[in-house]
Amino acid sequence: MEIRTATSADRPAIRDVARRSLQASYSLDLEAITTAVSEWYDEDTLEERLDDADRRILAAEREGQVVGFAESERSADGETATILWLHVDPAYRGQGVADALFDRTRESLAEGGVERVAGRVLADNDDGNDFYEAQGFEQVGREEVEIAGRTHVENVYAEEGGGGxxxxxxxxxxxxxxxxxxxxxxxxxxxxxxxxxxxxxxxxxxxxxxxxxxxxxxxxxxxxxxxxxxxxxxxxxxxxxxx
Structure with a gap:
C-alpha cells in the first residue's frame, strides 16, 4: 500500500470513497450523503483544496486503486493542524489503511512545522471515535456542524497530555x-x-x-x-x- 499526496486525477475516487464511507459509518439518509459529497467533494472544491497550501489530502492506494484518504488543515500560524476527515472504503477496513493514513498525516504535518494535531469526527460514528481514542487522543470539545441543512454534533479530539x-x-x-x-x-x-x-x-x-x-x-x-x-x-x- 502506498500513501501519497492526492492529485487532481484522484477526484472521482475520493468522492466514491467518501460516499461509501459516509454510508457505512453515519446515520445519515441517502439524500444527506449525496448532498454532502456534492458540496464537499465536487470537482472545483476538491481542486481548490488540493491547491491550498494549508490543506493536505493524502490518498491510500492499493494495486492502483484509491481505498482511503485523509484531509487535514493547518492553522494560520502553522503550528497546529486538524484532521478534518479520514475516510476508508468499507471493503478495505480492518487492513491498516486508517492507521497508515493517520500516521503519515501526522508525519507530514510535523515535517511542515506543525507541533500539535487535533481530530474531528461526528459523534454518531462509534468506530471513528474509538479510532481516535486508540491513537492516544482524548475528547476535548464538541461542536455543531451542518450537513444538508441539518445540525449534527462533532467531537473534537486532541493528543493526551503526559501529565507535565x-x-x-x-x-x-x-x-x-x-x-x-x-x-x-x-x-x-x-x-x-x-x-x-x-x-x-x-x-x-x-x-x-x-x-x-x-x-x-x-x-x-x-x-x-x-x-x-x-x-x-x-x-x-x-x-x-x-x-
Missing part, C-alpha cells in the same frame, strides 16, 4: 507551556492554563482545546473567550454591566 507541561510557540515566537492538568470548561472545549516559564511560576494565558490556539487572557470578571473559534468560559463573578 507541553511546550508550544506563541505568535511572538516565545516558547510557552501548557498545563494540561489545569483546565476550565468552555462552551465548546477546555481552556488549559498556559505559563511563560517551564517552572509554572509566571501565568501567560490560556490554550483553547477546541481550535488548538492560544486564547485571550482572562478579564477582571473571570471571562475567557477565544477570538479564533468563539469558545468561551463564563465569568466567575457577577458582571456589574448586566445588573
Amino acid at each position: 507541561l507541553q511546550s508550544i510557540r506563541a505568535a511572538d515566537g516565545a516558547t510557552v507551556y501548557v498545563d494540561e492538568s489545569d483546565w476550565d470548561e468552555g462552551s465548546t472545549g477546555k481552556f488549559y492554563t498556559v505559563y511563560a516559564d517551564e517552572d509554572a511560576t509566571e501565568h501567560y494565558g490560556y490554550f483553547c482545546s477546541n481550535c488548538n490556539r492560544l486564547a485571550n487572557a482572562m478579564d477582571a470578571m473571570g471571562r475567557i473567550e477565544c477570538d479564533s473559534c468563539g469558545n468561551a468560559r463564563k465569568a466567575t463573578r457577577w458582571d456589574a454591566a448586566y445588573l
Whole structure:
C-alpha cells in the first residue's frame, strides 16, 4: 500500500470513497450523503483544496486503486493542524489503511512545522471515535456542524497530555507551556492554563482545546473567550454591566 499526496486525477475516487464511507459509518439518509459529497467533494472544491497550501489530502492506494484518504488543515500560524476527515472504503477496513493514513498525516504535518494535531469526527460514528481514542487522543470539545441543512454534533479530539507541561510557540515566537492538568470548561472545549516559564511560576494565558490556539487572557470578571473559534468560559463573578 502506498500513501501519497492526492492529485487532481484522484477526484472521482475520493468522492466514491467518501460516499461509501459516509454510508457505512453515519446515520445519515441517502439524500444527506449525496448532498454532502456534492458540496464537499465536487470537482472545483476538491481542486481548490488540493491547491491550498494549508490543506493536505493524502490518498491510500492499493494495486492502483484509491481505498482511503485523509484531509487535514493547518492553522494560520502553522503550528497546529486538524484532521478534518479520514475516510476508508468499507471493503478495505480492518487492513491498516486508517492507521497508515493517520500516521503519515501526522508525519507530514510535523515535517511542515506543525507541533500539535487535533481530530474531528461526528459523534454518531462509534468506530471513528474509538479510532481516535486508540491513537492516544482524548475528547476535548464538541461542536455543531451542518450537513444538508441539518445540525449534527462533532467531537473534537486532541493528543493526551503526559501529565507535565507541553511546550508550544506563541505568535511572538516565545516558547510557552501548557498545563494540561489545569483546565476550565468552555462552551465548546477546555481552556488549559498556559505559563511563560517551564517552572509554572509566571501565568501567560490560556490554550483553547477546541481550535488548538492560544486564547485571550482572562478579564477582571473571570471571562475567557477565544477570538479564533468563539469558545468561551463564563465569568466567575457577577458582571456589574448586566445588573
